[in-house]
Amino acid sequence: MKDLTFLALKETLPTIKKNVLLKNHTTFRIGGPAKYFLIAQKKEQVIKALQLAKKLNIPFFILGGGSNVLVADKGFNGLVIKIQNKNPKFTVKKGNTIEVLAGVLVKDVVKFTTTRGLQGLEWAGGLPGTFGGAVRGNAGAFGAETKDLIVKVQALDNNIKLRTLSNKQCQFSYRSSIFKKKNWIILSATIQCKKGDKKKLQEIAESHINYRKEKHPLEYPNAGSIFKNVDFKIISPKFQKLFLDKVKKDPFLIVPSAWFIIGAGLTGKKIGQAQISKKHSNYIVNRGNAKAKDVVVIIESSKKHIKKIYGIELEQEVQYLD
Numbered sequence: 001m002k003d004l005t006f007l008a009l010k011e012t013l014p015t016i017k018k019n020v021l022l023k024n025h026t027t028f029r030i031g032g033p034a035k036y037f038l039i040a041q042k043k044e045q046v047i048k049a050l051q052l053a054k055k056l057n058i059p060f061f062i063l064g065g066g067s068n069v070l071v072a073d074k075g076f077n078g079l080v081i082k083i084q085n086k087n088p089k090f091t092v093k094k095g096n097t098i099e100v101l102a103g104v105l106v107k108d109v110v111k112f113t114t115t116r117g118l119q120g121l122e123w124a125g126g127l128p129g130t131f132g133g134a135v136r137g138n139a140g141a142f143g144a145e146t147k148d149l150i151v152k153v154q155a156l157d158n159n160i161k162l163r164t165l166s167n168k169q170c171q172f173s174y175r176s177s178i179f180k181k182k183n184w185i186i187l188s189a190t191i192q193c194k195k196g197d198k199k200k201l202q203e204i205a206e207s208h209i210n211y212r213k214e215k216h217p218l219e220y221p222n223a224g225s226i227f228k229n230v231d232f233k234i235i236s237p238k239f240q241k242l243f244l245d246k247v248k249k250d251p252f253l254i255v256p257s258a259w260f261i262i263g264a265g266l267t268g269k270k271i272g273q274a275q276i277s278k279k280h281s282n283y284i285v286n287r288g289n290a291k292a293k294d295v296v297v298i299i300e301s302s303k304k305h306i307k308k309i310y311g312i313e314l315e316q317e318v319q320y321l322d
Contacts, residue, residue: 005056006036009079012048013038022071022321025063025082027128029221030292031071031321034061034080041085041103043187049081050160050185061321062185064130065105067224068137072322073292083132092116096193097151102132102186106139109191114205119196120149125205126212128224132186136179137317138172142208143249147172149191156185174252175228175317217277220285226299227257227282227314239310257314258282260306271297296320 009016020037023029036058040046053060059078063069066082085103090112092098098118100109106127113121123144127134134146135153150167157163163184171178179186212218232240232253242263243255261267261281269276273288274295284295303314 005058008056009036009052012052013045015039020080022063022066022075022080025080026066026069026071026223027221028066028070028223028290028295029286030073030290030295032073032075034076034078036079037082038079039082039084043101046081046083046185046187047156047160047162049079050156053079054160064103064133065128067129068133068318070223070292070295070318070320072320074322076321083130088112092118096195097190098193099188099190100131101188102130102135104131105129106131106134110205113193114201115198117196117198117201118193119201120191120193122196122201122204123208125208126210131189135170135186135189136177137175138177140175140250143251145172145251147177149193151190151192153179153189154187155179156187158182158184162187174231215280217279217283217285220277220287221290222277222283222285223318225257225282225317226284226302228317229254229256230260230312230314234312236311256282260310260312260314261302264302264305264309266302266305269298269302274298276302292320292322 006018016036016038018036019033021033022031038049040049061076061080063080063082083103085101088101088104088108090098096118106124106129109131110121110124123142127139139146150170153165153170155163229250232247232255235255243259246255246259247253248256258281261276266276267281268278271294273286273290275285275287276298277283277285284298306312306314
């Protein structure tokens, strides 16, 4: 029996594919197939695909580098649009501004800026995923955040209307933005850097790459940090004392979620081939052919256990697609 929907999609989007395994497009290496799958390298492709999905009443999901996503074992019964911009060409404009397409890998932007002595993204050395994903989740580390660089962002709203938002209009907050809250789709972002010392910036980026290799379980497939770090202010006074020596500025005072997981005795917990990492407790690693259902059980049971012990509701960073 012919799939008329697929034929209609293929007429406008000739490179679209059927039944593509999403585990091959996520850093977790977990997940079933997408019914329809498109790699979009141009803004026009993204817009066309969204318009068609709306017209044909097909659910859709936007995928970047796949570093913050857990895909269900059954896959996704809709259209996955993977925004990917390989071999990007950057142009430094007036005021050291650069337009970055959403599908460009963060590591490529870091390399471009640091090798040209442009300061602002060196803290992101080793950060996985695409720049669009970093903007959406206001990614941060070592006290810095993506929002610190943003001049404007071009995105599509829920009506597939093109919008250009200023930094303030992006409504950035801790690991969030208007794009995450409203599910708007980022197409590009303009960032502003400062002139800096090329050698020093490269050294900082390299040291952060090495730090991640040393401290994070990158030897196994993973989705990055499972939970957001915990605002120090919401921790009860008796536990504030307990975790006082664990407090970090990121960019406000937080306690890394890993310490609550360690304190609750959950490090190393394993279901099937999914395990809370012994190297970094805010990571769940895929030690083989891990199943999404097992990861979900670990996440939910960890939340309940930590709430019971510490009275804290851990907020999940990883997005679940089913």
